[in-house]
Amino acid sequence: MADEITIELRDVQKWYGDVHALRGVSLTVKRGEIFGFLGPNGAGKTTTIRCMLGMIFPQAGHIRILGLDALRHSVEVRARTGYLPGELHLDESMTAEAHLRFFNDVRGGKADWAYVHELAERLRLDLHRPIRNLSLGNKQKVGVIQALMHRPELLIMDEPTTGLDPLMQREVLQLLREAAQSGATVFFSSHIMSEVEAVAQRVGIIRRGRVVEVAEPETLIRRALRRVRVRFREPVAEDALADLEGVSLLEWQDGTEVWLEVRGTLDALVQRLATLPLLDMDVERPSLEEVFLAYYANGDHDEEGV
Numbered sequence: 001m002a003d004e005i006t007i008e009l010r011d012v013q014k015w016y017g018d019v020h021a022l023r024g025v026s027l028t029v030k031r032g033e034i035f036g037f038l039g040p041n042g043a044g045k046t047t048t049i050r051c052m053l054g055m056i057f058p059q060a061g062h063i064r065i066l067g068l069d070a071l072r073h074s075v076e077v078r079a080r081t082g083y084l085p086g087e088l089h090l091d092e093s094m095t096a097e098a099h100l101r102f103f104n105d106v107r108g109g110k111a112d113w114a115y116v117h118e119l120a121e122r123l124r125l126d127l128h129r130p131i132r133n134l135s136l137g138n139k140q141k142v143g144v145i146q147a148l149m150h151r152p153e154l155l156i157m158d159e160p161t162t163g164l165d166p167l168m169q170r171e172v173l174q175l176l177r178e179a180a181q182s183g184a185t186v187f188f189s190s191h192i193m194s195e196v197e198a199v200a201q202r203v204g205i206i207r208r209g210r211v212v213e214v215a216e217p218e219t220l221i222r223r224a225l226r227r228v229r230v231r232f233r234e235p236v237a238e239d240a241l242a243d244l245e246g247v248s249l250l251e252w253q254d255g256t257e258v259w260l261e262v263r264g265t266l267d268a269l270v271q272r273l274a275t276l277p278l279l280d281m282d283v284e285r286p287s288l289e290e291v292f293l294a295y296y297a298n299g300d301h302d303e304e305g306v
């Protein structure tokens with residue numbers, strides 16, 4: 001059903017003068033989903049988000065948000081969306097609360113003030129302090145509340161945990177989860193793999209203006225390299241595991257303790273180990289960070305190479 005799709009980008013291209021920032025970005029986000037948009041600095045995350053909200057205009061492609069053409073209906077799209085920009089512009093002379101009230105009035109006054117106070121408490125933000133006296137992290141909290149306070153059906157957040165300490169990062173990720181549990185769709189960008197892994201149901205990886213992968217975090221991790229430590233009851237010959245596809249030897253300590261690197265499934269390794277005097281084995285689960293770094297180190301997915 002069309003309304004099951006909240007975000008749809010098809011072949012979106014954006015140039016800034018000579019800079020080809022988006023080279024045909026396509027992706028789909030379903031209603032109620034938490035989608036993590038991952039990529040290093042300069043990959044095109046902010047540009048994609050600004051196009052989605054009709055703040056800048058792509059030269060080619062189609063964008064539908066909440067069933068609307070994002071460029072023709074950007075005002076309605078923005079009214080129904082909670083947006084946290086990558087760079088916040090707050091009026092330093094106002095208190096946090098005055099800023100939120102002002103912003104809410106501009107947006108048409110739909111804030112849930114009980115929720116605003118609950119958010120401020122959870123994020124440990126004093127709403128009565130002038131913004132000029134707030135740290136970077138506390139300013140970020142004002143932005144997070146600004147995006148959430150009208151309980152929008154769509155949240156678009158550009159690097160939501162920027163400047164926050166680990167405890168507050170976790171709290172913000174929890175808020176994203178709760179928003180999705182109450183039916184909102186969440187799209188957030190990040191260059192921190194662990195936070196995407198912790199919260200996103202699907203991840204899109206953008207690299208040099210192209211989405212090179214969309215998958216569940218678990219799928220990306222399964223595809224990655226895993227380090228395996230094997231211990232044998234008695235020494236085994238160095239070539240006992242050498243011929244297995246996708247398995248490379250890292251360390252061979254007297255044939256009793258062996259470190260391996262395995263790409264893909266462990267099936268072949270496990271079958272071979274069953275024929276050897278195995279004592280035990282440990283498999284390290286790669287983090288999404290390792291997956292991501294491997295992805296970026298590998299130019300196979302981009303015809304222009306690294």
Ligand SMILES: Nc1ncnc2c1ncn2[C@@H]1O[C@H](COP(=O)(O)OP(=O)(O)OP(=O)(O)O)[C@@H](O)[C@H]1O
Pocket residue numbers: 016019020021039040041042043044045046047048086191
């Ligand atoms: N206003 C602009 N004028 C010219 N080039 C720009 C402009 N904004 C972005 N770019 C370029 O477009 C590309 C994509 O930038 P973008 O900010 O979308 O990346 P990003 O993934 O959000 O990175 P970051 O995490 O650093 O914000 C980069 O090469 C950047 O230098």
